[in-house]
Amino acid sequence: MKRISLPLLAMMAVLSGCQTMGPEPELNTRSVYSGDNSLLYQVQKQASSPDKAMQIAAMAYQAGDLDQALYQYLKAIELDPKRYEALVWIGRIHRERGNVQLAEMAFADVLASEPENLDALAEMGLLRLAKRDHQGAQALLFKVIALDQRRLGNEIGEGTPDVAALKVDSQSPLKVYNGLGVLADLNNDFALSEAYYHLAMQIDPRSVLVQNSLGYSYYLAGQWPQAERTYQRGIGYDAAYKPLWRNYGLLLARMERYEEALSAFEQIGKRAEASNDVGYICLVEGKLDAAEQFFRSAIEQSPVYYATAWENLNRVQQVRRIRRMGGASAPTEAAPLAAPAQ
Template identity: 80%
Template sequence: MKRIGLLLGTMAVLSGCQSMGPESTIDSRSIYRGDNSLLYQVKKQTSSPDQAMQMAAMAYQAGDLDQSLFQYLHALELDPKRYAALVWVGRIHRERGNAQLAELAFDDVLTSDPENLDALAEKGLLKLAGRNHEAAVKLLSKAVALDQRRQGHGDGLDPANVTGLKVDSQSPLKVYNGLGVLADLRNDFLQSEAYYRLALLIDPRSVLVQNSLGYSYYLDGQWSEAERTYQRGIDYDASYQPLWRNYGLLLARMERYEEALSAFEQIGNKAQASNDVGYICLVEGKLDVAEQFFRSAIEQSPAHYDVAWENLNRVQQLRRIRQMGTGPDSVAVVPTEQPVAQ
C-alpha cells in the first residue's frame, strides 16, 4: 500500500528520536516534507485519532501547516482508515504547490475508497490547476454524481445537465465552482453561470464563487455585471486577494486607472500596482499609457523593480516596430504580481 511508503517520514517522529545521523533522513517519497525541526518540537502527543484531527484542524486554522500536517499523519497512524486525515494531507500539499505528494495522498484514498467524494473533489481541483482539463472534468463530474446520489437524485443524472442538479449545505462547493471554471474555459458562459449559481446556493457569501462568477462575466464582456459581482465579494471579505487582483484587471481594462491602482494596492505596494496597470495597458497596445505607469513604478522603486524596467524596454521595442511598420507585436514581460484569473 502506498501509505506505508508515504508515512516513513512520520515514523521517526513517533518513535521519539532525539537526533539523526548522516544516513538517517526522511524518505524522499515521504508525504510529510514539513519543517524537520517540528519532528522534535511536538508540544503534545495525542493518544486518539479524534484528538489528532482536532489539533490538526486548530493548527491549520492558525496557519501552522507543519503542525497540522504532522497531526493529520499522526491521526492516520492511529487509525489507518481515517481517510479524511489523508485527504487533508493531500489538500495541504496541494495548497503548498506539492502536486506530486498531493496526488499520492488522494490516489491512496481512492484506492481504498473509490467513491470518496472529498478525495475525488480534491484530485479534480488538482488536475484543474495542472491544466489537465479532461481529467478534471471526469473527476469533478463523478463527485457531482455522488453528491446527487447522496441527496436521493439517483445514479443516472448527468452533471452536464446543470438545470437538473440539486444542492444543499453539505454539497461540495469547490466542485461546482470548479466545473464552472471548466465551462468558462470552453467559453460556455451560460453553463458556467449555472454552476456558479448552484455554488452560491451552497454558500451565498462565498468569495471564491463571487470571484469566479465576476471573472466569468468579465470574459463574456459583461463588465458592469463583473464589477457588481466583485464589489459584492469585497463586501463579504475584503481580505481575499484574488478578488482585488481581478477587480484591478477589470478597472484597468475599463480605463479607470486610478481606481485600478487603488485595487492593486490592496495586495501590493505602489510600485507593483503601477507596474500591473502598465502591464495591462501594454497588452492592450496602449503604449504611451503603459510607459507612464512603468516609469512611475521605477521612480517609486528604482533599485528593486527590474520587471518594470524590462516592460519599459518592451514598450520602446514595440514603438520602434510600429514606426518601422513591420513585424508582429511582442508579448510583455510577465510581472511578478501578474493579474491572474480565479
C-alpha cells in the same frame, strides 16, 4: 507502530527533513519542532487516540501552523490506518504548500481503498484542474457531482449532468461546482458556467471564491458592468481575498479607470507593483504613452527593487520601433488574466 503506506512514508520524510526513516519516525519528526513550541510537546503526550490527533490537527490548521497540523494528521493515520479523512487533509496541506506530487499520492492512496470517497475525488479533480488537465478534472468532478446528487436522492449517473436538474444543499462540495464553472468558462460556455456558479451560491451565498469566479466569467464574456458589481459584492463579503482584488484591478484598468485600478492592485502589493501591473495592461491594449507613464512611475517608486518595470519599459520602446518601421501592431502577449482560485 502500525504500518504506514508508501505515500505516508514519503510525506513523513519531507516533513522531518531526513533522507531515510529510522525505526522511530516520531524522533525524526520532532527535530522539526525544536525551540519553544510547547504546544507540540503537549500534543505528543496527549494525542494517544486518532480522534484527539484529528482534533488538535484541526486547531493547528486553523491557527496557520501547517507543520503541526501535518504532523498530527500523520499521527492520526498511524493510530488508525483507515482514518482517510486525515489522509485527505494531508493532501490538502501538501497542495497548499505546492507539493503537488505528495498531494496526489495522498489522494490516490485514499481512492485506492475508497474509490467513491467524495473528498478525495473532489481534491484530485481540483488538482487536475490546477494542472490544466481539463479532461481528467472534468471526469473526476462529474463523479463527485453524481455522488452528491445520490446523497440528495437525485440519481443522475456519472456522465455530463443536466445542470438544470441538479440539487444542492449546504453540505454540497462548493469548490466542485465552482470548478465546473471554471471549466465551462475555459470552453467559452458562459451560460453553463453561470448556471454552475449559481448552484455554488446556493451552497454558500456569501462565498467570495464564487463571487470572484462569477465576476471573472462576466469579464471574459465582455459583460463588464456585471463583473464590476460582482467583484464589489465579493469585496463586501471578504475584503482580504487577494485574487478578487487582482481581477478587479484588471477589469478597472481595461475600463481605463487607472487610478481606481491602482488602488485595487495596492490592496495586494506595493505601489510600484501596482503601477507596473496597470502599465502592462496598457501595453497589451496598445496604449503606449499610458504604459510608459506607469512603468516610469513604478521605477521612480522602486528603481532598484522593481527591475520588471525596466523590462516592460524596454518593451514599450521595442513596440514603438516596430510601429515606426511600418508594423501595423506589436506582437504583444495576451493580458495576464488571474484565473479564479480554487
